[in-house]
Amino acid sequence: MDTIFSSASNAQKSAIKIIRVSGSEAKNIPRIFSFKPTKPRVASLRKIYDTDKNIIDNAIIIYFPGPETVTGEDILEFHIHGSLFIERKIYDILSKTTKFRIADRGEFTKRAFLNGILDLTQAEGLNDLINAETKNQFKLSMSQYEGALSRKIHSWRNEIINLLSLLEALIDFSDEELPEKLQKNFISKASNILEEMKKIISNSNYGERIRNGFVITLIGRPNVGKSTLINYLSKKKIAIVTEEAGTTRDILEVIMDFGGFPVILNDTAGIRKTESEIEIIGINRALEKAKESDLILVLSDNGNFSFPELKSKAKKILVHTKSDLRKTSNKHIHNISVKKQKGINELIEIIIDHLNSFTPKENVILTRQRHIKAVKNSIEALKDLQKIDINLNPELASEDLRIVAKEIGNITNVIDVEEVLDDIFNSFCIGK
Ligand SMILES: Nc1nc2c(ncn2[C@@H]2O[C@H](COP(=O)(O)OP(=O)(O)OP(=O)(O)O)[C@@H](O)[C@H]2O)c(=O)[nH]1
Ligand SMILES: [Mg+2]
Numbered sequence: 001m002d003t004i005f006s007s008a009s010n011a012q013k014s015a016i017k018i019i020r021v022s023g024s025e026a027k028n029i030p031r032i033f034s035f036k037p038t039k040p041r042v043a044s045l046r047k048i049y050d051t052d053k054n055i056i057d058n059a060i061i062i063y064f065p066g067p068e069t070v071t072g073e074d075i076l077e078f079h080i081h082g083s084l085f086i087e088r089k090i091y092d093i094l095s096k097t098t099k100f101r102i103a104d105r106g107e108f109t110k111r112a113f114l115n116g117i118l119d120l121t122q123a124e125g126l127n128d129l130i131n132a133e134t135k136n137q138f139k140l141s142m143s144q145y146e147g148a149l150s151r152k153i154h155s156w157r158n159e160i161i162n163l164l165s166l167l168e169a170l171i172d173f174s175d176e177e178l179p180e181k182l183q184k185n186f187i188s189k190a191s192n193i194l195e196e197m198k199k200i201i202s203n204s205n206y207g208e209r210i211r212n213g214f215v216i217t218l219i220g221r222p223n224v225g226k227s228t229l230i231n232y233l234s235k236k237k238i239a240i241v242t243e244e245a246g247t248t249r250d251i252l253e254v255i256m257d258f259g260g261f262p263v264i265l266n267d268t269a270g271i272r273k274t275e276s277e278i279e280i281i282g283i284n285r286a287l288e289k290a291k292e293s294d295l296i297l298v299l300s301d302n303g304n305f306s307f308p309e310l311k312s313k314a315k316k317i318l319v320h321t322k323s324d325l326r327k328t329s330n331k332h333i334h335n336i337s338v339k340k341q342k343g344i345n346e347l348i349e350i351i352i353d354h355l356n357s358f359t360p361k362e363n364v365i366l367t368r369q370r371h372i373k374a375v376k377n378s379i380e381a382l383k384d385l386q387k388i389d390i391n392l393n394p395e396l397a398s399e400d401l402r403i404v405a406k407e408i409g410n411i412t413n414v415i416d417v418e419e420v421l422d423d424i425f426n427s428f429c430i431g432k
Contacts, residue, residue: 004103004111005094007087014082016060019090022108025099026063026076032097033090040065048078050093057086071108072115106428113425119412121149124368127428128211135260140210140365149371152200152364153412159193160405167401170394186390193404194382197375203360204375207367209294213255213264214355217289219310220299222246222270225321228338229299230254230267233348239267246270249282251289259352266293271309283309290314295354303328317350374407381407 003023021029030037030046034053038044038061046061060079069075080086094100104110109126112118118126125144132138143149166186209215218226227239227248234254240247252267266289269282290296290312298305301322320328323335323342334350336343366372381403390397 002101003099004101004107005091006103006108008077009082013084016079017082017087019078019080019087020108021076021078021094021100022069022071022073022103022111023099024074025097026074027065029063029076030061032093035061038063043079048090050089056089057081057083067115070117071111072117073111104425106425109428110425119147119150121153121371121412122147123425125149128367134257134262136210136359137262139260140207140367143363144365144367148363149366150412153408156193156196156408157405159189160401160408163189164398164401164405167390167394167398170390183390187386190382190385194379194386197379197382199362200364200366201372201375201379203362204366204372206358206360207365208369209358210262210365211367213262214295214358215264215266215289215293216295216297216351217266217286217293218268218297218299219286219290219307220270220321221304222272224270224299224301225338226270226299227252227267229297229319229321229336230265232338232344233265245272246274246276246279249278251285258348258355261352261355263355271307287311294358295351297351301326303330303333305333315354317347317354319347371411374411378404378407 001023003021003025005019005021008018008020027037033056034049035046038046040063043060043062045058047058048056048061050056057080059081062077062079064075064077066073066075078090080090091102095102106123106127109118109123113120113123122145125141125146128137128141129145132141163186166182166189169182170186218230220226222245223243227241230238230252231241234256236254238254239252246269248267248269250269254265254267256263256265268286268289269279271283271286272279274280274283287309290310291314293312293314296310296312296314296316297319298307298310298316299319299321301320303320305318318333320330320333320335322337322339324337324340327335334343334347336347338344366375381400385397385400388397388400
């Protein structure tokens with residue numbers, strides 16, 4: 001296998017930069033760069049040279065012999081001064097040395113997986129952790145990296161194996177009448193797993209939203225102050241604000257962090273009856289966006305919150321705008337004035353409360369379509385199992401259980417399916 005290398009930090013200029021090398025050739029780096037080998041796991045200052053013995057840098061070198069490393073292979077790290085020139089020079093020398101090549105996306109993590117250091121869900125958790133920008137993204141990715149999902153998968157697998165051995169016992173009883181207790185035990189265990197899986201699937205939307213952002217959309221008649229609010233919340237001039245009704249036409253989105261939840265906040269065209277073709281398109285887009293939203297802020301400056309056009313099951317927060325001009329005393333409607341900066345922090349708290357209410361109680365959360373598909377297939381097989389008389393057809397039952405074992409096994413360990421692995425690791429960043 002080639003020895004791979006890549007910058008482990010950002011491509012920009014920085015005070016120091018780490019170039020990480022992983023593979024069996026890493027131990028030959030001191031010879032290639034003409035410096036004295038360092039003690040394992042000890043940071044050591046070394047002058048490093050090119051092949052003509054010209055100095056490249058005065059760098060910290062750390063050598064970690066495998067297999068107890070993050071990739072399971074020998075690793076050498078160059079902590080160089082963060083110059084692009086120095087970096088390129090090292091890349092050039094390594095690229096010209098046989099058995100060395102630059103790493104593909106996610107290749108360090110892929111090797112960690114292949115060497116059994118991490119399973120797939122942990123590798124995915126690690127990638128999410130690196131990309132985490134909000135508190136809840138951090139929490140979810142850290143728990144997946146630490147193995148919360150893996151542990152659930154393992155416990156399911158053990159239970160399935162347990163059920164398979166119960167079935168074996170049944171097959172041995174063959175002609176005799178089956179002990180009722182055994183059969184009951186089998187049925188209740190299988191249905192427990194099924195219920196657990198159904199519950200986890202019902203929470204799977206949360207995992208995706210935490211990774212990609214909850215969708216919140218502002219909806220209202222023209223001129224009620226939607227664009228003013230999104231500009232204020234995002235502290236940016238996202239949208240044009242004018243006194244003219246019908247200013248916003250397209251959907252304008254901004255990524256925000258509300259109390260640790262990543263949110264995609266959308267400004268939309270004011271909804272009204274109009275002849276303008278452009279506006280009609282904008283209004284339709286607004287209504288479509290509302291449909292796929294997790295939360296809708298319905299804005300009005302006159303107390304009328306009725307929108308027969310709005311067909312969305314999403315939760316709604318009713319917001320009375322321009323409260324400096326006119327307020328509502330209705331307890332279910334929240335007053336704000338962007339002009340006087342009133343009621344906005346309270347509105348943010350209400351939004352955060354709603355986002356909190358989406359958080360499942362279980363700490364096992366599926367974060368990718370790959371996991372969801374496998375659990376759904378398992379649910380189908382378990383439902384099929386419930387229809388089988390295990391007394392008459394234990395072989396059929398065992399077939400279903402094997403499907404479940406394979407499906408959930410794939411979540412943590414896809415074996416020998418190079419394509420699937422490439423698909424997973426290609427979504428990682430270079431150097432990971
Ligand atoms: N008095 C007062 N005026 C406001 C407030 N918020 C917005 N406005 C004014 O209301 C007008 C319309 O604001 P916009 O933010 O453009 O309204 P909009 O809902 O985006 O309108 P469309 O894009 O046309 O649908 C502007 O003149 C704003 O200055 C407020 O809190 N108080
Ligand atoms: Mg607007």
